[in-house]
Amino acid sequence: xxxxSIKNLNFAYTTERNNFALSDIxxxxxxxxxxxxxxxxxxxxxxxxxxLKSALTPGGFRSxxxxxxxxxxxxxxxxxxxxxxxxxxxxxxxxxxxxxxxHEMAFGLESLGYSTDEIRLRVSEMASFFGLQSWFYKETxxxxxxxxxxxxxxxxxxxxxxxxxxxxxxxxxDPISAGDFMQMLLKINCELGxxxxxxxxxxxxxxxxxxRVIVMENGRIIADDEPxxxxxxxxxxxxxxxxxxxxxxxxxASADHGSSCPLTVREGRDWISSxxxxxxxxxxxxxxxxxxxxxTVLSAKNIWFRYQKRENDILKNISLTxxxxxxxxxxxxxxxxxxTFLSILSGSNKPYRGRVDSMGNRVCLLPxxxxxxxxxxxxxxxxxxxxxxxDEGYLQSIIKLCDLQQLLYMHPYDLSGGEQQRAxxxxxxxxxxxxxxxxxxxxxxxxxxxxxxxxxxxxxxLHGISIIMVSHDIEFCAKYSDSCALLFDxxxxxxxxxxxxxxxxxxxxxxxxxxxxxxxxxxxxVDDVIYAIGGTPVAAREAPPPGNLKPPDDLKxxxxxxxxxxxSRKSIFFSVLSIALxxxxxxxxxxxxxxxxxxxxxxxxxxxxAIPFVxxxxxxxxxxxxxxxxxxLCSLGVIGRVAFYMVPQFKPTAAIxxxxxxxxxxxxxxxxxxxxxxxxxxxxxxxxxx
Numbered sequence: 022x023x024x025x026s027i028k029n030l031n032f033a034y035t036t037e038r039n040n041f042a043l044s045d046i047x048x049x050x051x052x053x054x055x056x057x058x059x060x061x062x063x064x065x066x067x068x069x070x071x072x073l074k075s076a077l078t079p080g081g082f083r084s085x086x087x088x089x090x091x092x093x094x095x096x097x098x099x100x101x102x103x104x105x106x107x108x109x110x111x112x113x114x115x116x117x118x119x120x121x122x123x124h125e126m127a128f129g130l131e132s133l134g135y136s137t138d139e140i141r142l143r144v145s146e147m148a149s150f151f152g153l154q155s156w157f158y159k160e161t162x163x164x165x166x167x168x169x170x171x172x173x174x175x176x177x178x179x180x181x182x183x184x185x186x187x188x189x190x191x192x193x194x195d196p197i198s199a200g201d202f203m204q205m206l207l208k209i210n211c212e213l214g215x216x217x218x219x220x221x222x223x224x225x226x227x228x229x230x231x232x233r234v235i236v237m238e239n240g241r242i243i244a245d246d247e248p249x250x251x252x253x254x255x256x257x258x259x260x261x262x263x264x265x266x267x268x269x270x271x272x273x274a275s276a277d278h279g280s281s282c283p284l285t286v287r288e289g290r291d292w293i294s295s296x297x298x299x300x301x302x303x304x305x306x307x308x309x310x311x312x313x314x315x316x317t318v319l320s321a322k323n324i325w326f327r328y329q330k331r332e333n334d335i336l337k338n339i340s341l342t343x344x345x346x347x348x349x350x351x352x353x354x355x356x357x358x359x360x361t362f363l364s365i366l367s368g369s370n371k372p373y374r375g376r377v378d379s380m381g382n383r384v385c386l387l388p389x390x391x392x393x394x395x396x397x398x399x400x401x402x403x404x405x406x407x408x409x410x411x412d413e414g415y416l417q418s419i420i421k422l423c424d425l426q427q428l429l430y431m432h433p434y435d436l437s438g439g440e441q442q443r444a445x446x447x448x449x450x451x452x453x454x455x456x457x458x459x460x461x462x463x464x465x466x467x468x469x470x471x472x473x474x475x476x477x478x479x480x481x482x483l484h485g486i487s488i489i490m491v492s493h494d495i496e497f498c499a500k501y502s503d504s505c506a507l508l509f510d511x512x513x514x515x516x517x518x519x520x521x522x523x524x525x526x527x528x529x530x531x532x533x534x535x536x537x538x539x540x541x542x543x544x545x546x547v548d549d550v551i552y553a554i555g556g557t558p559v560a561a562r563e564a565p566p567p568g569n570l571k572p573p574d575d576l577k578x579x580x581x582x583x584x585x586x587x588x589s590r591k592s593i594f595f596s597v598l599s600i601a602l603x604x605x606x607x608x609x610x611x612x613x614x615x616x617x618x619x620x621x622x623x624x625x626x627x628x629x630x631a632i633p634f635v636x637x638x639x640x641x642x643x644x645x646x647x648x649x650x651x652x653x654l655c656s657l658g659v660i661g662r663v664a665f666y667m668v669p670q671f672k673p674t675a676a677i678x679x680x681x682x683x684x685x686x687x688x689x690x691x692x693x694x695x696x697x698x699x700x701x702x703x704x705x706x707x708x709x710x711x
Contacts, residue, residue: 025050041240106183125172147179187220193461252274303553308518317342323374335358341513459489663701
């Protein structure tokens, strides 16, 4: 049965009608298929996936057809799409809306009006299928990243969808959690028959279990076939996406010796064992020390830390020494304290015992969520903020270094995950750090830009900049780091140079090491194995630029409200009209209302002043969690003012509004402030808030 049929699909965002995000897209998804969608960061994967569910489709212009079960997607009811088309996002925090695990699983069914008995049956059955019993009653805020992503998946699957669409679901997971998540997807596909369409950058685990692999480049599909055929096509065309394929396939392609292309570690071991029976292996070259071991630039000694006094310690007696030009990588499972440790080193948090000494060097942190450091509406606005005229040349060099020339006038939130990482890295580098702390810098990056990022960081090392990187990307750590450490239960369990570190691990190690273990000594990267067997690495070409495409004649706007950032003519007209009516309201109120006219005049003025804001923000669709948070804070503000109005020195309402603006943003802070002031005035009368 054909679930999705996409024909001649073209799509351009509202702000860039002549710059296509998707061009001439044609493919089908059949019932029960497992399809992987891959491509460089910014190639259009997320844009394509969001076209398959109307509620997520971004504003823009679209042509071509998208049919679900034979019907145009826009004609399928919201209820049918909600229950039959499951969508799991990259960030589970963006999808979880309730406080408890079991609440989250029941939320979708409750929204669709299912009976209590049906909800209880489905939730209990799905919790058992996913193995959630041990944390079924936990608060969602206490879950690890892997548990949150599994909960998001279970909450979608409880609706029994026909197809499950996932947008880079393992990007924030450690290797073990990512492997478990992929096995769960395979279980869903095999045992429940649910079709799966998943986009991914890390293809080691997902390609071997896929029926088809679709490769995108510059908004187009360049390959769509079974995995082995796609891999050989990428190799023969020297496409850079070949570097993202499973390690066993890359090693095989370097020698191209007999049999079919291996995809899994087991198949790779079998192939390499037979290949090396009649061939002499070359010894893997030893990596030389790439930093000055004599000069210390940062020292952390006996660090102990916990967030609350009565909570367990997150960090336990950790010590670390960083040398000039050294690149240290820290690996470990999700929630083990890696990000917390970086916050201690950067000075964002203080240990209750122990000491950090940066020797007077400037320390800069690239956070795990790059959006937290964006403050302006354009990338160039963020990058040029605080940059003097004399540093303009340095700014341009950083823009070129991070490949941001085509993204400068886009909103940071409109960028793909990998593009946001590049923009955030550029902003951090503009501060000229001596010590660079990186929290998951390869998250959302394709294989090509990972290689480019490595070149950037290695160049910084040559100029004496020291790096501490926290990452789940084992392959990246093994290939470029000077030393690696494993953090577990708040302690550094082991630390060594990459070859010794990864050779001794069973799970926190590379696919190349698992493939070649006990066959090729000390091989930890694909390059090591290829060198040892005398293979020839595939030289990948860079993808050509997209060029200027002529818009098709049938390009039509997508019926999705979008904020353009500019006031519409309607908004401007009513803004001017409301301002003009204000003096008239005051005049008429004083003329015709005798009993307390200021009550009625004030109410009318408030309504008039609200009209422009309603018109300007009517296109926004705030999440339920955002509305609940704002409502609760407004209630607390009103209660605080009513309860303590007799004590003018104590101002809880002011504190709530200020903290709201600082933590939630200026718009939400303003909204909380004005609602609190307006409602509380009903109870306490006029005051300084008025």
